[in-house]
Amino acid sequence: MNLFSLDSIKKILSLAFVIVGLLSLLYYIYDLKYPNHFVADMYGIEVLFRVSILIMIALPMFIGLLLIVIGRKRGKNRLTMSGIVLANIFSLILILLSINVYFSRHKDEIRKTYLHKSTDELIRIALNKNDQYAIYAIIARKDTSAVPALCQILLDENQRVKLRIESAHALGQIGGDISRDALEKAITRSKNSYLTETIKYAIENIDKNKIQEVQ
Incomplete structure (x- = not known):
């Protein structure tokens, strides 16, 4: 029963x-x-x-x-x-x-640990997990060793737009001739208005910082 x-x-x-x-x-x-x-x-x-x-x-x-x-x-x-x-x-x-x-x-708890990871690890996270938050940590430390990888992400049209936008932003913050050259190349290929605007801002930021250094 x-x-x-x-x-x-x-x-x-x-x-x-x-x-x-x-x-x-x-x-x-x-x-x-x-x-x-x-x-x-x-x-x-x-x-x-x-x-x-x-x-x-x-x-x-x-x-x-x-x-x-x-x-x-x-x-x-x-x-x-x-x-x-x-x-x-x-x-x-x-x-x-x-x-x-x-x-x-x-995810937020995991992302809080990004600041304690190496730049190479952050690049791998950004690429493997398509997580633009990993690039935020690179921007915070302005690590010049990240420039080649960031340029590659920016110029790769198969990458997610958000990842390319943050890479452009990071290059603008880090600065340097290599960063500017990559941004100049990317702006001619950009088909996204948000990416284009970010690239323009990044180039302006590099130029402004260079003028300030000269002064």
């Missing part, structure tokens, strides 16, 4: 699903309140955007929970089932959002 009927098992699973959804909601709020990445002046707009999404997801879930309570009190199984379906669907969305937040925070 079965201890639980199929209907009871479904209800238990639905309840567990909603509880995980509510925990996911709390985790999402925690991430908003305690971000583990650099927070700029525009973070308030990011919070507003994310909160609006959270409300659009959480509100239908709470309506579903309310329908479950009302349906059980009035003995209306159809109303209860509608509430369960609604609560479960939006609980799933919250769970998926929280999973995305978890992996995003995990």
Whole structure:
């Protein structure tokens, strides 16, 4: 004899699903309140955007929970089932959002270690993982040994545009004749407006720094 009927098992699973959804909601709020990445002046707009999404997801879930309570009190199984379906669907969305937040925070933790890695390691990370954040660490230290690799990334049209943009930015910060020559070559081949603008800015930055050195 079965201890639980199929209907009871479904209800238990639905309840567990909603509880995980509510925990996911709390985790999402925690991430908003305690971000583990650099927070700029525009973070308030990011919070507003994310909160609006959270409300659009959480509100239908709470309506579903309310329908479950009302349906059980009035003995209306159809109303209860509608509430369960609604609560479960939006609980799933919250769970998926929280999973995305978890992996995003995990990536941020890994990227915090980039400043302690060697330039060669950072170049490998940028190329193998297509992670432009590795180039940010190179910009911070302005390592001239990275120039040949950065030039190669910039001039390689098969590379991701974001990676090429950050390479151009890095070359502009590091400076030097080799960097400027690569930027001049890249600007004639660029088919992306953001990349072109970054290259122009990088060239201007190199020229400005060279004038300041002469003075």
